[in-house]
Amino acid sequence: MAHLPARERREALIAAALRIVAREGVAAATTRAVVAEAGMPLASFHYVFASRDELMAELVQRAVSEEYRAIAPLLASGESTDASLGDLVYAGLVRYLDSVKADPERERGMLELTQYALRDPETAPLARLQYERYTALVQMALEAAAGRTERSWLVPVGEVARMVVALADGMTVSWLVRREDREALALARSAARAVEAHAGVPAGVR
């Protein structure tokens, strides 16, 4: 491991740790397992991290960032201009679900890291803050979707956003537990319709 810059070592160890967390869980991400995964000697660990806790804090940060990335698809707009508001919400949920299904182990690891964060006083505020950012992101998507379909929200859009985040969370857990694609899609459909029910009609009854 000759002369690898400390910055790169750090990144390599974080990447290795995230792989282990996804594959075997948070508990399995010991310093030894991490350096072995990265192909480094044990001493390299404390050369770039003061402690295992420091690594864990970094992992939590990456996890929330990754989740942020995963929820971003909700923003992506369908091109078809004749889509209803419910269609747009459904498409967003399906896209999010696809990102979960694309790498279930990673998603399960992310959930574990979120729970770990809630136990650690140091990183708990970070988790709370990030949860707010998710909601704000979803809120923007909902506002855009309503604007594009010329409809308006009957309740504060922030509350609708919270419900969508809760639904996405619940949908994720449901799929991770059951692994039933059809059920998950039906759930997304029901959820989309339920969300749409919070929007007012523009002209005639739908």
Added chain:
Amino acid sequence: MAHLPARERREALIAAALRIVAREGVAAATTRAVVAEAGMPLASFHYVFASRDELMAELVQRAVSEEYRAIAPLLASGESTDASLGDLVYAGLVRYLDSVKADPERERGMLELTQYALRDPETAPLARLQYERYTALVQMALEAAAGRTERSWLVPVGEVARMVVALADGMTVSWLVRREDREALALARSAARAVEAHAGVPAGVR
């Protein structure tokens, strides 16, 4: 610890372990910590459990049973006969939320145990089965609520039940992360209205 029946020892250790899981997390529930919490010598542990894994499997079973108990309030019927379907769903969600708020640490521990179960091939099927039982329980409550208010579900009630379970899960995580009672109640309200949107009106427009 003279002559305490093995059955009672077992129960005492399980109770002690659940307290530790709630207070400090799954990782902290070591054999030593558990027997210390129960005020027993270390050897008592392997006197009633073949291994730590056996204890963990037992904890997972208790956890899912406990969650079942927590979701049961959704069944409880309000006495007032003039409540709308949305009111009944809202009341159920609030009652569930109250049970979470009554002991947040316990709830967080239950979530951890559920995640632990998903990693353990031995207990994973149990978690999946129990998830089905939750949904069935909620479905019964939804059918009863619809019957009492003389309304009917526009989509298969099983799908509505899945959505309610997802919402309850998401609501739980949201409150555990944010600890904002007002937000949680608003979320419950939005969720109740969204659920009601899946029911058809009996006669006139509401």
Added chain:
DNA sequence: GTCTATAAAGTGATAGAC
């Protein structure tokens, strides 16, 4: 700078005294 070797503490499990 890099890494082997080891320290110090904690873990699940068990043998064997009473």
Added chain:
DNA sequence: GTCTATCACTTTATAGAC
């Protein structure tokens, strides 16, 4: 039956050789 004492192993972290 009950529990002290201990084994064999793993963990985080560090000292010190090269």
